[in-house]
């Protein structure tokens with residue numbers, strides 16, 4: 001399982017190839033996640049709940065996949081959640097979770113394409129396991145910032161550089177963190193104390209995960 005995740009799923013390739021890969025594995029995604037000791041949705045939602053954000057906020061789950069984040073948010077009292085994913089087959093499983101998500105948006109986050117969502121629509125964006133090679137590149141986060149209201153919160157969790165750096169130099173030697181710093185300098189993101197990143201042990205594949213929360217200007 002570890003070899004498939006690290007050397008196939010998390011390698012540099014065009015995002016359309018990544019979408020094809022997810023469409024072939026959608027049916028077994030939750031089993032792959034279990035076999036990888038993948039705890040990202042639980043960790044992200046637990047840390048989000050610690051922020052005590054009101055239950056009526058409008059949330060977008062980016063890279064929602066089979067709906068693991070939405071399921072936990074919904075069970076914790078958040079009922080205004082939409083799901084976005086580039087892979088229809090993955091979303092088809094999220095659609096079977098009756099009533100967890102209000103709307104489903106099939107769209108790929110890419111540098112040159114504007115997402116079919118109005119500016120400043122959401123109070124919160126969450127991304128679990130999607131900020132990694134051949135998924136959503138750090139340079140394309142701007143496409144997502146646009147969707148957040150001023151003062152809105154964005155949070156995500158990703159594998160550490162030990163895993164992501166194996167097959168991608170963009171995740172080695174602090175490159176990822178440097179790209180994020182650019183957004184902080186430009187004041188597009190405002191740091192939330194302790195979350196840039198917060199390192200969480202045993203998050204996936206027995207390795208720590210890096211958890212981020214920022215406020216968006």
Ligand SMILES: C[S@@+](CC[C@H](N)C(=O)[O-])C[C@H]1O[C@@H](n2cnc3c(N)ncnc32)[C@H](O)[C@@H]1O
Nearest residue numbers: 063064065068085086087090108109128129135
């Ligand atoms: C590892 S899965 C995570 C699913 C879910 N968030 C979870 O943690 O269980 C990554 C998901 O992100 C989606 N994805 C990857 N890159 C994307 C992109 N650029 N735009 C939209 N969706 C993307 C994939 O289709 C897949 O469903």
